[in-house]
Amino acid sequence: MSKASKLIYFFIFLVTILGIVPWLIEISGRWDYYYTLTSVALLSIASSGVWLTFYIGRINIGQGAYALAGGYVVAILVTKYDVSFWLSVPIAGLFCSFVSMLIGASILRLRGVYFAMITLVLTEVAKLTAMSLPITNGAKGISSIALPGELSIFGISIIPDFSTLANVKLAFYYVAVILMIFVFAGMYRLVNSRIGHLCRSLQQNEELASSIGVNITILRIIAYSISSFLGGIGGAIFISISQSVYPTTFQVADSINFMLNVFVGGMGYVFGPMIGTLFIYFGWDLLFTTGKYQLLIYSSIIIALILVLPNGLLSLRIFNKSNKREAK
Amino acid sequence: MEQVLTNGVYLGAQYALIALGLTLIFALMNVLNFAHGQMYVLGGFVTYTVYGRFEMPFVVAILASAVTLAILGAFVEKFLFRPVLKNSEREESSMLLAAGLAFFLDAVILLLFGEKQRGVPKIIDGVMNWDFLIIMPYDRILIGVLAITFIVTFILFMQYSKPGRAMRALAQDKVAAQLMGVNVTRYSMLGFALGAMLAGIAGGLLVSIVGVNSGIGGPISIKAFMMVMIGGAGVISGAIAGGFILGMLESIGLTVLVAYGDMTYLLIFVSLMIFLSIRPQGLMGKPWG
Numbered sequence: 001m002s003k004a005s006k007l008i009y010f011f012i013f014l015v016t017i018l019g020i021v022p023w024l025i026e027i028s029g030r031w032d033y034y035y036t037l038t039s040v041a042l043l044s045i046a047s048s049g050v051w052l053t054f055y056i057g058r059i060n061i062g063q064g065a066y067a068l069a070g071g072y073v074v075a076i077l078v079t080k081y082d083v084s085f086w087l088s089v090p091i092a093g094l095f096c097s098f099v100s101m102l103i104g105a106s107i108l109r110l111r112g113v114y115f116a117m118i119t120l121v122l123t124e125v126a127k128l129t130a131m132s133l134p135i136t137n138g139a140k141g142i143s144s145i146a147l148p149g150e151l152s153i154f155g156i157s158i159i160p161d162f163s164t165l166a167n168v169k170l171a172f173y174y175v176a177v178i179l180m181i182f183v184f185a186g187m188y189r190l191v192n193s194r195i196g197h198l199c200r201s202l203q204q205n206e207e208l209a210s211s212i213g214v215n216i217t218i219l220r221i222i223a224y225s226i227s228s229f230l231g232g233i234g235g236a237i238f239i240s241i242s243q244s245v246y247p248t249t250f251q252v253a254d255s256i257n258f259m260l261n262v263f264v265g266g267m268g269y270v271f272g273p274m275i276g277t278l279f280i281y282f283g284w285d286l287l288f289t290t291g292k293y294q295l296l297i298y299s300s301i302i303i304a305l306i307l308v309l310p311n312g313l314l315s316l317r318i319f320n321k322s323n324k325r326e327a328k
Numbered sequence: 329m330e331q332v333l334t335n336g337v338y339l340g341a342q343y344a345l346i347a348l349g350l351t352l353i354f355a356l357m358n359v360l361n362f363a364h365g366q367m368y369v370l371g372g373f374v375t376y377t378v379y380g381r382f383e384m385p386f387v388v389a390i391l392a393s394a395v396t397l398a399i400l401g402a403f404v405e406k407f408l409f410r411p412v413l414k415n416s417e418r419e420e421s422s423m424l425l426a427a428g429l430a431f432f433l434d435a436v437i438l439l440l441f442g443e444k445q446r447g448v449p450k451i452i453d454g455v456m457n458w459d460f461l462i463i464m465p466y467d468r469i470l471i472g473v474l475a476i477t478f479i480v481t482f483i484l485f486m487q488y489s490k491p492g493r494a495m496r497a498l499a500q501d502k503v504a505a506q507l508m509g510v511n512v513t514r515y516s517m518l519g520f521a522l523g524a525m526l527a528g529i530a531g532g533l534l535v536s537i538v539g540v541n542s543g544i545g546g547p548i549s550i551k552a553f554m555m556v557m558i559g560g561a562g563v564i565s566g567a568i569a570g571g572f573i574l575g576m577l578e579s580i581g582l583t584v585l586v587a588y589g590d591m592t593y594l595l596i597f598v599s600l601m602i603f604l605s606i607r608p609q610g611l612m613g614k615p616w617g
Contacts, residue, residue, distance in 0.1 A: 059420055106605030113360045113561060116423060117553045118604055121597055124550055128594040252546055256362075256427050263424045296439060299431035303408065306425045310416040 017177050034169035038241060040281045041176035045183050046234035047261040047273035049227035054267050056223045057203035062119030064255035065126035066096045066228040067235025071245040074236040075142040076135060085148035089236045096232030097225035104224040123255045130247035141246030172241050183230060188270050199223055264305060266312025275313050334462050336579035341475040342534055344571025347555035348482060349526030355499035355562035356519040359409060362426040364527050365549030366433035371397050371528030372540030373441045380448035393532035394525045401524025405517045437542045447539035471533050478529055486564060495519050499562060554600060560613020569611055
């Protein structure tokens, strides 16, 4: 695909999510879709982190742990220390990537199901830590977190105070979607850079990669810490929408869902997590009308997808023309 | 102290039974069965229905659990895991299928049995009291002994019967076993059925002590993963060791740290992570599964 047509696609995408979608919501009056779409954007940021660990050949079921940690960091900074929301989100991300470097140094030596199992355990550890530490307020969690305040540089306000806005949902929607665009653009750049190619060599054969001089230890830790950073900021913004965080906000089921998002979208495609999250989260929401059969239908669809489309939604023919070469 | 140790052995026997099924499935097919906890819950509910509702003998109920889960396991292997393992090149697919299956079984259990906590009447009444050092209800002793009996039977089956030998050969080296004329498809199916059956038996046994409810599947799976990681994935002796170690740790931890509650599990998790960073393959596992 040529550079020009890539740009055109990108432009169409921007117009759709920044202009057409809010307009459609406006005329249809379904304001609740803002919340759904914001969640999709934030969860897809966290899922893209999981995707990156898949990319280096590790099955990561521990993203819930970092999303929860990021959420708690923001909650504590905003409620206890009065730090601005816009500053505490990157702090949350950095905190998560620092923690993941410490943990990753030892657990990234594990492979295959061993790594999968230990990351699953990690999610449980995060929940229990949140329950038992005094600063996280135990099972009661932290609630009534203030809305994001004003962001200004040299006295010029860039983002207004959220509590003065008439439509907070729309504001969160824009924040989440713009962040998502940056994350996926960055991810696309990363995958097509030298580091991305090295990561792909890890996925195929670590011994071989290391034998031709790739420093696999450092590379694994870098990829894992970027992944956790994304999990952290995704979780951080997610909890400021509901303005509360509990140890059960992100748990094992959420970690598994992050993994499913990546898979349903397609593990071989950078934009897979975005499509996957949209499909899974919206599908789950739409199935709400089926009442008690919701989980049954949802899980049947997932099993059917795994049987029919083992390479994810983006491997469908209609997507192939536009996305395949772009992502690979 | 004696009390704590006895509790540990009793818990460990239950846990080992759960971990055995998980590790068997893993050894044969390299599949991490996320739905193991849900299979355990299903076994519990079958026993609850047969023993608690229809008031048939407990032995019949356990048999019903075992047969139901074995059939379920065989079907799951034949219609879900076999095609996925055949068609997909990445090992993640089978894991995702297992996760999907876990959600599916959760939904089925919820629809069939509701969300209430269910218990059954005691099998035997009375409490054994040995000099006030060890106090233990008789039904717990019975369940513990039954669990150990099942474990021993399973080991004997794996060690001396023809299917058992075939499955061990498969676990060691699939290609070599196939070259020696072992029917891989048949024994994979048998292994999966057997693994699911063990989960069902464990669920059936424990329903008489702790009851069962539809939400405990996930936590049980996590515990089973931990036991398998402690002992080493895919190794039968490892699963048994892992089960007893976890049972003992829990029993000791809950007594010593009784004031802190959740601290026990946190400490177990953290020490597990430290242990695995020193010895990634667990106590008895082969490196990289």
